[in-house]
Amino acid sequence: MQNTNDLTRGQVFSRLLGFFFPMLLTNTLQQAYTFVDTIIVGKGLGDQALGSVGNLSSMMLLITGFLMGITNGFAVNIAQSFGAGNDRLLRKNIAHSIKLCGVMTVALTIGSLISLKPLLISMQTYPTLIRDSLLYGYIFFGGLIVTAAYNLCSCILRAIGDSKTPFKAIIISSVVNIMLDCLFIFVFHTGVEGAAVATVAAQMISVLVCCQKLHQNMKLHLIRDDFMKDHAISLSLLSNGVPAALMNSVTAVGCMVVQGYVNAMGAAFTSAYSACTKYLNLIMLPSLTAGFSLSAFVSQNKGAGNVQRIREGVRVGVWIAFVSWIVIGSLMLQIPEQLASVMLNERETISLAAGFLRICAVSLLLLNLLFIFRSSVQGMGHPLIPMCSGFAEMALRMSVIIFMMKSVGFVATAYAESIAWIGALGLNVVAYIVFIRQTEDQSATTTSFTE
Numbered sequence: 001m002q003n004t005n006d007l008t009r010g011q012v013f014s015r016l017l018g019f020f021f022p023m024l025l026t027n028t029l030q031q032a033y034t035f036v037d038t039i040i041v042g043k044g045l046g047d048q049a050l051g052s053v054g055n056l057s058s059m060m061l062l063i064t065g066f067l068m069g070i071t072n073g074f075a076v077n078i079a080q081s082f083g084a085g086n087d088r089l090l091r092k093n094i095a096h097s098i099k100l101c102g103v104m105t106v107a108l109t110i111g112s113l114i115s116l117k118p119l120l121i122s123m124q125t126y127p128t129l130i131r132d133s134l135l136y137g138y139i140f141f142g143g144l145i146v147t148a149a150y151n152l153c154s155c156i157l158r159a160i161g162d163s164k165t166p167f168k169a170i171i172i173s174s175v176v177n178i179m180l181d182c183l184f185i186f187v188f189h190t191g192v193e194g195a196a197v198a199t200v201a202a203q204m205i206s207v208l209v210c211c212q213k214l215h216q217n218m219k220l221h222l223i224r225d226d227f228m229k230d231h232a233i234s235l236s237l238l239s240n241g242v243p244a245a246l247m248n249s250v251t252a253v254g255c256m257v258v259q260g261y262v263n264a265m266g267a268a269f270t271s272a273y274s275a276c277t278k279y280l281n282l283i284m285l286p287s288l289t290a291g292f293s294l295s296a297f298v299s300q301n302k303g304a305g306n307v308q309r310i311r312e313g314v315r316v317g318v319w320i321a322f323v324s325w326i327v328i329g330s331l332m333l334q335i336p337e338q339l340a341s342v343m344l345n346e347r348e349t350i351s352l353a354a355g356f357l358r359i360c361a362v363s364l365l366l367l368n369l370l371f372i373f374r375s376s377v378q379g380m381g382h383p384l385i386p387m388c389s390g391f392a393e394m395a396l397r398m399s400v401i402i403f404m405m406k407s408v409g410f411v412a413t414a415y416a417e418s419i420a421w422i423g424a425l426g427l428n429v430v431a432y433i434v435f436i437r438q439t440e441d442q443s444a445t446t447t448s449f450t451e
Contacts, residue, residue, distance in 0.1 A: 054274020
């Protein structure tokens with residue numbers, strides 16, 4: 001069984017949605033067990049423990065975001081070679097992706113473990129939260145190789161059009177994660193370290209399932225020659241991977257600055273912000289997934305020279321963004337207190353988080369469209385503009401927090417997110433318009449030359 005999905009053929013709407021929905025279920029389950037993990041920590045261990053774990057979210061985003069960017073960038077090359085029908089280049093792209101990802105993961109693991117405590121201190125982490133933050137962080141970052149392996153395997157599968165296998169893997173690992181969470185926290189009374197071990201162990205299950213499926217695909221059976229040094233392929237992979245990684249990382253740096261200012265306002269602000277970031281990760285899932293789907297779709301069709309299908313695919317993505325905004329934004333506006341109270345216990349923290357959710361409900365459409373256009377630009381093989389948009393996000397987010405936090409309080413975190421989304425979206429929309437026209441001109445020139 002090949003388990004590949006050629007996205008260069010068939011009706012665009014049905015083919016893209018058929019690829020999108022299994023991936024949406026995968027990402028939803030992945031966030032769900034993270035969400036359940038947060039609820040178990042908050043309800044089982046209290047708001048302070050939740051703040052300790054949530055306090056690491058920006059640093060976790062920095063490290064895992066870098067890895068996700070690298071692997072997503074590599075997936076562009078893999079998808080383009082798959083779309084072009086070049087099996088030898090496909091295998092070499094995968095082999096060199098494994099080598100490069102392995103080296104980077106080792107470096108990131110060492111760096112994150114060494115810098116964890118200094119970073120927590122520099123972020124003005126409340127003293128009562130540092131111990132639990134360190135416990136959780138050392139375990140999570142110590143298992144970074146598992147996170148990297150899952151990201152790479154799932155990206156390879158998506159690049160060749162297989163969105164169902166990661167879904168199956170997450171179903172299994174979600175069950176394992178929830179069971180281990182309950183076992184460690186409610187039976188063994190381990191504290192936050194139990195939640196960290198459960199997360200790493202569950203993700204390891206996902207890796208095994210994905211690796212097994214990749215091994216079953218004969219097209220992807222790598223040989224020694226595929227791993228031989230090829231500087232051209234390595235540079236091509238890095239030219240897509242590094243900008244995408246930097247984009248994610250600079251966004252995370254902005255979040256770390258925000259976290260520092262939030263921490264300085266006290267433990268209640270830290271706990272509320274932790275809940276808000278968990279909700280943001282959840283509510284962005286439909287558009288984030290649509291972006292991942294479009295990246296593979298656009299990459300395959302760019303490799304095959306199908307420009308019109310790229311335009312049609314982006315229109316489907318915009319449609320998903322609007323539908324997602326209407327459904328999720330309405331819930332955020334109507335029941336923000338109820339949503340906040342799922343994870344939080346104190347009236348003050350619930351009130352702070354509810355205010356954040358109301359504001360972000362209005363601007364959520366901007367974030368949804370950002371994922372669509374940024375992924376489309378990346379899929380066409382132009383990673384520099386998305387990277388620049390990441391720097392713009394960081395600068396805008398930090399500026400709003402620095403100048404507004406003291407005057408308006410916690411609500412400045414919501415304004416910072418909204419304004420950052422506006423700036424990044426503008427850059428990517430302009431880039432998409434320019435690059436799609438260039439691609440059309442190149443396609444027309446190639447056709448004329450062939451004739």
